Amino acid sequence: MPAPASPDRPRRGRRPAFTREEITAAAVALADAEGLDAVTMRAVAARVGAGVMSLYSYAPDKETLLELMVDQVGGELLPPAPLGGDWRADLKALARDQRALMLRHPWLPAALTTHRTALGPNTLAMLEHALTALRPLPLDGAAKLEVFSLLTGFVASHVSHELTRAAAADAPERAAAEARRLAAVAADGHHPELARALAAPGRPLTPEATFTRFLDRLVDGLDTPPGAEAGTPQHA
Structure with missing residues (x-):
């Protein structure tokens, strides 16, 4: 480190x-x-x-x-909000704070993902906060460090995508064109799974709603039973 x-x-x-x-x-x-x-x-x-x-x-x-x-x-994230004892809620709160920080400093996602960065005192304080939140999670210490890295990487990637779309003047037109293209492909009979996916009810596409859905899927999927992360078969 x-x-x-x-x-x-x-x-x-x-x-x-x-x-x-x-x-x-x-x-x-x-x-x-x-x-x-x-x-x-x-x-x-x-x-x-x-x-x-x-x-x-x-x-x-x-x-x-x-x-x-x-x-x-x-x-700017210090002192962090007091932990509530629910590791999922605490981790999601940290991710939302990270997103707000990266939106205030649009260069930060690139700095975190494309450059080496030492762990200064503020970063170490947030790492300690995250590890404390993760204490109830049945993972070893190395895996918990990976969770923090995964969470930060997800937020950085999502914010980068948000900023790129926001900067594109023709973003709505491009999104509409892509939706039409996918609909045409789904209708050709050769992509039945895509057709079923596109037929599902739509969801809000605001940046906040999309971020929340992705974050929920990421964090809620971390509750791996003991041994599963080592490859132990799990049975329903």
Whole structure:
């Protein structure tokens, strides 16, 4: 497991004019406004009025800066809501908080899924919160860590899809065209299962409703009987 992010102090040199939190906040603001690709050491330095070389006292490279950004915005989830004792409800509440955080910071899903990130103090606090919520679940510790990773990956993927659709000006037209194409395919007689699926009653397609349905299926399916995760056959 990666080491936690280092504390707020430069690696060397004279006393800095900025704190690590201020540098990180500037990088977060830049990513929020212009996207993750806009975050360069030069651009962040210009935003805070510092020399580029001075930033390397706080972060030796962009990956380290990104780790600091991820952990800083993760602090928005702290302190987490008190656990209610129902691990399913508690885990779903965490996922909804993660989704809201990623929608506030649209660069975060990509940062979590395409870049290495160390576990800073805020991320560790949320991991501890999730593991505490999962205490009643009959899984071993490694599996519970995987559950946290699975949940976060699901939320990041879903939010990425939401943001992509929201940014597409022709999203409604494309969705309608795809629905017509599927209906035509289902009517050709060669895809009976697809035809049955499309004949089922429709469901609300708002981002919130879709997220809730997917989240329910994911979390409610985690209650695996002891031994099942190791491949033990289960009988009805």
